[in-house]
Amino acid sequence: MTPVSDRVMNLGHFLTQNARRLPDAPALIHGDHDTTWARLQARVGALAHALTQDYGITKGDRVLVQSANCMQMLETMFACWRIGAIWVPANFRLSPDDLAYLAHSSGAKAMFCGAQFPDHAAACALHIPAIIPIGVSPLGSDHDALIARHMGRMPPEASVARDDPAWFFYTSGTTGHPKAAVLTHGQIAFVVTTHLCDLMPGTTEQDASLVMAPLSHGAGIHALTQIARGVPTDGRVAVYSDTRTLGPGARIIGAGLHLGQGGDIHAHGLWADAAGVLHMGHLRPEVTHLSRDAWITGWQLDGAIFRRLPDAATGFALFRSVPTRRRVPGGLPARLVRLRPNLDLVPMIAALMQVGKRVHGLGSLVGTQFATGAPLPGPATEILIMGQDRTSLPVASVGRSGTVRQGVLSRQNMI
Known part of the structure; x- marks a missing residue:
């Protein structure tokens, strides 16, 4: 017709x-x-x-x-x-x-x-x-x-x-x-x-x-x-989970953060609420108050500082290392690695792990794929590295809906 x-x-x-x-x-x-x-x-x-x-x-x-x-x-x-x-x-x-x-x-x-x-x-x-x-x-x-x-x-x-x-x-x-x-x-x-x-x-x-x-x-x-x-x-290329506030009686299980010039903080945390239910998301310093003092381990840049600067690829202001004349005496050697979008995270992390380096970090992936168990789908999922050995990289991950999963990253995960 x-x-x-x-x-x-x-x-x-x-x-x-x-x-x-x-x-x-x-x-x-x-x-x-x-x-x-x-x-x-x-x-x-x-x-x-x-x-x-x-x-x-x-x-x-x-x-x-x-x-x-x-x-x-x-x-x-x-x-x-x-x-x-x-x-x-x-x-x-x-x-x-x-x-x-x-x-x-x-x-x-x-x-x-x-x-x-x-x-x-x-x-x-x-x-x-x-x-x-x-x-x-x-x-x-x-x-x-x-x-x-x-x-x-x-x-x-x-x-x-x-x-x-x-x-x-x-x-x-x-x-x-x-x-x-x-x-x-x-x-x-x-x-x-x-x-x-x-x-x-x-x-x-x-x-x-x-x-x-x-x-x-x-x-x-x-x-x-x-x-x-x-x-x-x-018009930006990032997503945040909705679970950002811990609530009274919550217990932080693990957290990682970047501290920038002027007190800027970007933190990912995994916590259990008063009923023992797991949550994960961004820890906002203005509403997160610890009930008692706690020890944390940190690394200070030698000859540079973190500064939040505009990023053309994402439309966000992101932390970048900016050179300074300030030198930090002593300390152990470390390497700062910043991975850009559309890269496979695991091979890069594995290369660092093979030389006996310990890896710490946080970021986001295009869905989180685990070595065993169901993946956490979504165009953007937040992750926090929870530990490592020479062959695996355990992480906690959260999707936009607030669903939290933990496990070892599979061999292919895209940033």
């Missing part, structure tokens, strides 16, 4: 709907700032107008995006869709040469590039006539400046058909160059509908969504599912 029409809703209309229905409700929560749906819609409209008027972008043109998760990245997505352009987000961890290949293979006519990636912009300049920085950059007028200049303008939503491309979804390229899977307006709308019906029924604007992976990949599709129901999004 021949369909009467293959016309579908432009995916950018999800934002338009929220701006009309929930204009003053929070759309994006980034740091200490909220952006409402109405404000986000106005910014997207201004950016879409800039793309058409300043750069000549029209329906079917490709726009490459090299950026860590941020509000501006989502704005590029909706601006592209509003005018019928194709969004081409890249994994921001690609090398400049790899990104240049994407620029060439996608046929991008314009590129948004985070100001922290000047080498990537330079590598793509031979293939893309227009590069728009996200953040202050010598490349020229940046993303926010464009929006300010075009604020108040709102081009009409482009008419789209079911099979009109919306997103070039690039593979990782493990067996060669990355390849673009073409996601269409009709296909993505079907995925969003299916997720809302089968995976997340009852989702409303009263819920909240944490972005825990790069928006350039699956997290972008999941975020769009939330946006379709007006769910505010926190």
Whole structure:
């Protein structure tokens, strides 16, 4: 049977709907700032107008995006869709040469590039006539400046058909160059509908969504599912369990912390409440009071201090070691190891253990896999190393729901 029409809703209309229905409700929560749906819609409209008027972008043109998760990245997505352009987000961890290949293979006519990636912009300049920085950059007028200049303008939503491309979804390229899977307006709308019906029924604007992976990949599709129901999004890549307060009579079983300049503390703890039930989560110093003094063991950096600094990859302020002139006499040698996202934790830890070093630490994993017993699933689970020998690494882990599990890490666990 021949369909009467293959016309579908432009995916950018999800934002338009929220701006009309929930204009003053929070759309994006980034740091200490909220952006409402109405404000986000106005910014997207201004950016879409800039793309058409300043750069000549029209329906079917490709726009490459090299950026860590941020509000501006989502704005590029909706601006592209509003005018019928194709969004081409890249994994921001690609090398400049790899990104240049994407620029060439996608046929991008314009590129948004985070100001922290000047080498990537330079590598793509031979293939893309227009590069728009996200953040202050010598490349020229940046993303926010464009929006300010075009604020108040709102081009009409482009008419789209079911099979009109919306997103070039690039593979990782493990067996060669990355390849673009073409996601269409009709296909993505079907995925969003299916997720809302089968995976997340009852989702409303009263819920909240944490972005825990790069928006350039699956997290972008999941975020769009939330946006379709007006769910505010926190554009960071971390998750915290809800069990943070110990309560009276609780007993701390194990804890680890990082102490930074100015008294900043990031602590993971495992404790039993007064009834003996295990809990785990972040120990907040302002509400955690010990009933008696306790001894702790610590390591002080020699020639450096911990300082909480912004991290482009996660959107959080994270502890980093900053060199200082202060020297610490005496002490035993130790090595500070900081592991970045998308790495397999266990082989790295095993390499340290094989040389007879004792390992201490805390962090988060993309689900915790144990050598025996059921895994603790989830896009982000918090862990605390509880001990070790030369062949195994026991940990305690907690998921977003507050479920706590303990065991030996299996051979594959992704940060």
